Amino acid sequence: GQNIDQPTEMTATEGAIVQINCTYQTSGFNGLFWYQQHAGEAPTFLSYNVLDGLEEKGRFSSFLSRSKGYSYLLLKELQMKDSASYLCAVRGDQTGANNLFFGTGTRLTVIP
Amino acid sequence: DTEVTQTPKHLVMGMTNKKSLKCEQHMGHRAMYWYKQKAKKPPELMFVYSYEKLSINESVPSRFSPECPNSSLLNLHLHALQPEDSALYLCASSQEITGLSGYTFGSGTRLTVV
Numbered sequence: 408g409q410n411i412d413q414p415t416e417m418t419a420t421e422g423a424i425v426q427i428n429c430t431y432q433t434s435g436f437n438g439l440f441w442y443q444q445h446a447g448e449a450p451t452f453l454s455y456n457v458l459d460g461l462e463e464k465g466r467f468s469s470f471l472s473r474s475k476g477y478s479y480l481l482l483k484e485l486q487m488k489d490s491a492s493y494l495c496a497v498r499g500d501q502t503g504a505n506n507l508f509f510g511t512g513t514r515l516t517v518i519p
Numbered sequence: 520d521t522e523v524t525q526t527p528k529h530l531v532m533g534m535t536n537k538k539s540l541k542c543e544q545h546m547g548h549r550a551m552y553w554y555k556q557k558a559k560k561p562p563e564l565m566f567v568y569s570y571e572k573l574s575i576n577e578s579v580p581s582r583f584s585p586e587c588p589n590s591s592l593l594n595l596h597l598h599a600l601q602p603e604d605s606a607l608y609l610c611a612s613s614q615e616i617t618g619l620s621g622y623t624f625g626s627g628t629r630l631t632v633v
Contacts, residue, residue, distance in 0.1 A: 440621055449609060450562065452621030494561055507552070507611075507622055509561035 409433045411510035413495050418516045419485055427480045427513045429495030440507065441469050441480045442494040450494055453480070482515075490517045521546060525610050525625035533633055534600060540628045542593040542610030551593040552622070553585060554609040562609055568593060600632045 410432045419425040431439070438457040442450035456462055456471035456478060468481040480493055495510040523544045532538050542551065550569050554562035567575035568587040582604075584596040593610055610625040 442621075449624035449626045452623070455621055507613075508564060512561045514559075 409497065409499070409508040411495055411497055411508060413493075413510045413513045415511065416514045416516070418518060419482075421485055421487060421517055421519050423485050424481065424483050425485060425515065427482070427493050427495075427515065429478045429480070429510055431476050431478070431495070431497050431510070433497045433499060433508065435499045436473065436497060438498045439469075439471055439478050440496040440498070441467075441478075442496060442509075444492045444494060444512070446491075453493075485517050487517050487519070490515060521623070523610055523612055523623050523625035525608075525628050527628055528626065529629050529631075531631045531633060532597065532600065534602070536600075537596070537598045539597065540595040540608055540610075540630075542595075542625055543591055544612045544623070545591055546612065546623065547590075548612035548614055548623070549590060550613045551587065552611040552613075553583075553593070553595050554611065554624075556607040556609055556627070558606075566595075597630075600630075602632050605631045 412430045438455055440455050441453040443453050444450040453467055454462055454464055454469040456469050459471055459473055461468055461470045466483045471478045482489055492512045492514050494512045496507050498507050526541045552567050553565040555565050556562040564577050565579045566585045571587045571590055582599050586594040607627045607629050609627045611622045613622045
């Protein structure tokens with residue numbers, strides 16, 4: 408089975424830094440994704456980690472520790488438009504397919 | 520073309536109706552997916568097609584019937600749905616092997632069953 412956990416809600420101030428954690432226990436692991444989803448819209452791809460360590464992409468960074476089943480998404484210089492849900496998703500390793508299972512999602516509110 | 524296009528955007532159907540959701544992509548992706556998303560919940564995987572063959576069915580009731588006519592199209596046929604099936608239905612696609620660029624999602628079909 409798949410178990411992917413994230414905090415339900417977080418609030419942070421404009422211009423600050425926020426870290427959104429994700430822990431997972433899955434039957435197989437072939438990469439972890441972070442997606443951003445604004446209300447009523449499709450998820451959009453933010454980052455992908457398959458090896459341990461930090462991946463940086465502009466204001467967004469994502470970290471993975473496979474041995475701990477742990478990842479985090481770091482958002483710097485927060486902007487009001489960053490208010491959205493952030494979804495952690497793990498890809499399983501079933502042969503011939505790329506199944507992607509989502510965590511519960513973290514709703515981030517950025518306040519002035 | 521770097522998009523996944525879903526139609527219709529909104530659909531209201533009765534419990535005795537038959538309708539279909541459509542999804543199209545022209546990125547050459549060979550894996551396509553259907554997800555169901557209820558309000559304030561994450562997307563839940565329903566079906567995975569890999570090279571036009573159904574490879575994963577996440578125990579979805581038979582009132583949902585997927586079809587992949589070709590590598591660019593994915594349909595979801597709906598019949599005898601229940602009000603609790605009301606949700607946002609998302610289609611996605613990815614490169615089969617690496618998926619390093621992530622999965623591309625369509626904007627979804629918001630389905631209401633009355």
